[in-house]
Amino acid sequence: MPKNLIEPAKSSRLTVLRRIIQLGMLTLLGQWSYYGIFRCPFPVPYVSCTNCPVIACPGASATFFWGTWLAIPLSVIVFGRAFCGWACPGGLVVQLTGMLAPFKVRVKNMVNAVAPSGKYLGLMAGLYLWLVLENPRWMVPIRVGEFWNSLTLSFEHAGTLWLVRTFLVFAFVVLGFGLANVWCRYACPTGGLLEVLKRFSWFRVYKTEACNDCNKCLAVCEMGTRPAEVNCTNCGDCLKSCPVQAIAVGRKR
Amino acid sequence: MKEEAPCSERRRFLRQAVVSAAAVPLLPLSARAGTDKETSLQVWSCGGLAEAFIPANTEYERQTGIAIAYTGAFAAALGKSLLGSAQTEVFAPRVLDLARKLKEAGKMLYFKPLCFTQYVVVTPKGNPAGITSITDLGRSGVRVVLAPQASPPGGDAVKVILKKAGVEEAALKNTVIQGSCVQTIMDDVIDGKGDASIVEMRLTRVERFAGKVEVISIPSEFLPPPPLPFTIGVMKYAKDRDLADHYVDFICSEAGQRFFEQAGFIPAVSEQGKLLVNKLGVHDA
Numbered sequence: 001m002p003k004n005l006i007e008p009a010k011s012s013r014l015t016v017l018r019r020i021i022q023l024g025m026l027t028l029l030g031q032w033s034y035y036g037i038f039r040c041p042f043p044v045p046y047v048s049c050t051n052c053p054v055i056a057c058p059g060a061s062a063t064f065f066w067g068t069w070l071a072i073p074l075s076v077i078v079f080g081r082a083f084c085g086w087a088c089p090g091g092l093v094v095q096l097t098g099m100l101a102p103f104k105v106r107v108k109n110m111v112n113a114v115a116p117s118g119k120y121l122g123l124m125a126g127l128y129l130w131l132v133l134e135n136p137r138w139m140v141p142i143r144v145g146e147f148w149n150s151l152t153l154s155f156e157h158a159g160t161l162w163l164v165r166t167f168l169v170f171a172f173v174v175l176g177f178g179l180a181n182v183w184c185r186y187a188c189p190t191g192g193l194l195e196v197l198k199r200f201s202w203f204r205v206y207k208t209e210a211c212n213d214c215n216k217c218l219a220v221c222e223m224g225t226r227p228a229e230v231n232c233t234n235c236g237d238c239l240k241s242c243p244v245q246a247i248a249v250g251r252k253r
Numbered sequence: 254m255k256e257e258a259p260c261s262e263r264r265r266f267l268r269q270a271v272v273s274a275a276a277v278p279l280l281p282l283s284a285r286a287g288t289d290k291e292t293s294l295q296v297w298s299c300g301g302l303a304e305a306f307i308p309a310n311t312e313y314e315r316q317t318g319i320a321i322a323y324t325g326a327f328a329a330a331l332g333k334s335l336l337g338s339a340q341t342e343v344f345a346p347r348v349l350d351l352a353r354k355l356k357e358a359g360k361m362l363y364f365k366p367l368c369f370t371q372y373v374v375v376t377p378k379g380n381p382a383g384i385t386s387i388t389d390l391g392r393s394g395v396r397v398v399l400a401p402q403a404s405p406p407g408g409d410a411v412k413v414i415l416k417k418a419g420v421e422e423a424a425l426k427n428t429v430i431q432g433s434c435v436q437t438i439m440d441d442v443i444d445g446k447g448d449a450s451i452v453e454m455r456l457t458r459v460e461r462f463a464g465k466v467e468v469i470s471i472p473s474e475f476l477p478p479p480p481l482p483f484t485i486g487v488m489k490y491a492k493d494r495d496l497a498d499h500y501v502d503f504i505c506s507e508a509g510q511r512f513f514e515q516a517g518f519i520p521a522v523s524e525q526g527k528l529l530v531n532k533l534g535v536h537d538a
Contacts, residue, residue, distance in 0.1 A: 051436040055303060137434075143300040144307065145324030153339075157330040 014236045018085065022092040032058055033089045039154055041141040043165050044130045056144040072190070073197055080198035084184060084191055085223075085233030091184055095222050097173065098180035105179060106224045108215070116185060116230050119192030126189040138162035185223055185231050195230065203251055205234045210246035217241050291493035293320040294500055297335075298345035299328035301370070301455060302483060305516035306345070309509050313500060321500075335360055335488070342497050345485040345504075349535060352484040356537070364486030365505050366521035366535040368513040371454045372414055372476055374469040375442050382448035387471050390415065390449055391423030398447030399425075402433040411451045413477040442466055455517035482535045483518070 035057040036045035042052070049059035075083050084091050098104075105112060129135055139158035142150040155163070172183040184191055198204075206228040207217075217226050217238035225231040227238060227247050239247055298306050303325035310321040324331075328347040335344060336358055345367055346352050355361035376384050382395050390397050401408040415421040432438045435452055442450050443465045457468050485504055491497035503509045510520035519526050521535070529535070 051434055051440065053300065053436065140327045140330040141300070142324065142326040143303045145326065146295075146322045149295075149322075149324050153324070153326060153330070153334060156334060156339075157327070 012240070014239065018235060019092075021086055022089075022095075025087040026089040026092055029087070030089045035059065037166065037169060038151055039142060041137045041139045041162070042135045043138055043162065044126045044135050047130050048135045052141065053143050054141045056150075073193065076194050076197040077200055077202065079203050079234055080201035081191065081194045081231075081233040082235075084188075084194060085235035088190075090188075091233075093173070094176050094181050094184050097176045098222055101176060101178055101180040103179045104224065106219050106221060108218070112224055116195075118186040119188055119195060121192075122187050122189035123192035123196075138165070181222055181224070184233075191231075203234075203249070204228050205232065205236060205238070205247060205249050208246045208248050210244050211242075212244055212246070214243060216243060217247060291496050292318070293322055294343065294491075294493075294496055295322045295324075295341045296343045296345070296500070297324045297326075297331050297341040298485075299331070299347040299483060300325045301328075301347065301453070302345055302368075302513070302516075302518075304455065304459060305368075305513040305518065308515075309504060309512040312508070312512070313503050316503075317499075319496065319500075340488070340490040342488055342491040343485065343500060344488055345483060347483050348479055349482050349484065349533070350479070352486055352537075355486070355488075359489065361486040361488055362491075364484040364537050365501060366526070366530045367483045367485040367505065368510070368518035368520050369481045369483065369526060369529050369533075371481075371517070371519055372410065372451055372471050373454050373457065374449055374471060375439070375452055375457060375466040376449050376469070377442055377445045378465065378467060380467045381445070384449045384467075384469060386469065387414070387418045387451070387475065388420055390418075390427065390451075391420030392427075395427050395449060396429040396447045397424050397427040398430040398432065398438045398441045398450040399428050400432040400435050400438045400450075402431075403435045410477055410480045414451060414471060414475050417475040417477070418471075436461075439466070453517070458515065458517035478533050481529065482533055484535065484537075486537075 032046070035054065036059075039054055039057060040046075040052070041054065042048045046059060049057070052059065072083050139154060139162040142153050142157075144150075145153065155166075158166070169183075172187050175182050204227075207226065215226070218224065220238055220241045221232075222235070222237065223231040223233060234249075236249070239249070241247070296306070296310070306323055306325060310323050313319065314321055324341070328351060331339075331344070332346055332351045332355065335341065335355060344355070344361065346355070347370075352361065352364040356364065374384060374387055374390070376382065382389075384390070384395070389395060399408075399411060401412065412421065415424045429447055430438065430441050432441065435456060438447075438450050439452060439456055439462050441447050443462065451471070454468070456462055457466055485501055487494070487497040487501055505522065507522060510522050514520050514523070519529065521527070521530055
């Protein structure tokens with residue numbers, strides 16, 4: 001094995017470890033995800049927390065806000081889109097629903113070649129709303145409240161655009177029951193941002209020159225991709241799938 | 254006023270989610286159990302009162318063991334919901350008209366005066382432009398920061414104050430930032446992007462802004478009456494009327510009202526509050 005490679009763990013153990021970490025991150029960040037989708041009055045959540053009136057949201061009380069969220073893009077520099085595969089609470093939900101989906105789309109075709117660009121459309125829309133339109137409030141914020149009351153009141157007093165944005169996210173989650181990981185693969189704006197930055201990552205899961213394009217790795221990948229290609233989240237599920245040991249983890253030189 | 258740590262907020266969120274989900278199948282049972290003493294009370298209020306209600310509710314829970322399920326949001330929105338099909342047991346609205354409408358509609362049984370908001374001039378620390386009164390906002394060279402598009406009654410009330418002070422035109426001419434959010438304009442003043450603004454006193458007591466601005470009072474004759482009073486009333490949906498009455502009595506007592514004073518409001522039980530109750534006619538008649 002070349003010096004720059006890290007000895008890969010057994011894939012099954014790694015997957016169990018990943019699920020444990022994902023569950024831990026769900027406990028830690030799940031509440032923020034809930035507020036971001038259902039209670040945040042802004043179209044782009046997590047970027048206007050410092051002037052948000054929703055005092056029950058953990059984002060409002062986190063004075064280390066920018067440090068927290070800068071940690072995600074910074075994590076890309078170390079290990080690519082590992083946040084998507086190992087830490088994102090939404091990612092866990094999408095991956096679990098994806099297990100039930102009849103259409104995994106783990107093949108090389110036009111859909112998988114073009115549709116991942118949808119993430120960049122989502123990213124551009126998010127950046128436009130945030131930086132150009134200054135993230136306008138699209139709903140009446142429920143500052144503090146009971147779980148169900150706040151949820152119903154949020155929807156009741158939301159503007160049409162907020163409803164469209166929220167139902168769009170919800171529709172992708174539902175669509176994920178049919179088409180595996182559709183949100184993470186084709187629509188997530190955060191995933192789009194991390195995808196752009198991951199080319200600078202120090203460490204990654206990648207194919208060596210021994211790769212014979214058998215696509216066994218593609219067949220086991222939740223994201224329907226191959227190591228280091230578009231949508232690879234460095235989850236490591238493919239590490240044991242290669243019949244010629246052409247998948248490695250580490251710094252690709 | 255201390256905000257709760259993120260960990261305890263997270264635990265509360267998870268607890269609420271689990272309890273709410275578990276309670277759904279039990280709803281028909283609880284509806285039948287009308288004769289039992291209630292152990293919780295649902296309270297809604299105008300969102301601006303949240304910083305006062307949260308510690309007041311904690312104190313009430315500590316004293317009685319009753320759980321307060323509290324929701325705070327824009328009063329007009331909550332009022333619209335309550336005039337529709339929404340239900341709560343106690344409601345503390347802003348603007349007297351809303352309490353009266355709910356009572357006329359037979360949704361609110363009675364209301365009492367709760368507190369009054371007060372508008373003040375704020376300047377950056379050290380007051381670099383030497384502002385001494387609201388009329389200085391019309392002085393040449395003073396950079397004014399306003400939020401005319403802020404949620405009502407915020408933006409409209411400030412315009413009326415400036416008009417009554419006789420400086421509306423000059424102050425608007427001096428305006429260098431026209432924001433749409435009162436929290437953002439507080440940041441602008443703190444950062445020195447403007448010399449003065451007009452906000453509710455409660456904002457200067459919020460943990461994020463406390464001690465970061467100079468506060469100059471505005472004479473009461475310049476304040477528009479409609480947005481000043483807050484009331485609290487028992488709704489017809491109160492499952493335990495005695496409990497709802499007891500809670501309202503606590504909030505309106507000296508012990509309850511101190512939380513509102515700390516949050517920047519004028520308590521209705523204070524001498525100034527009593528004067529305002531009579532002056533603005535905050536009576537349940």
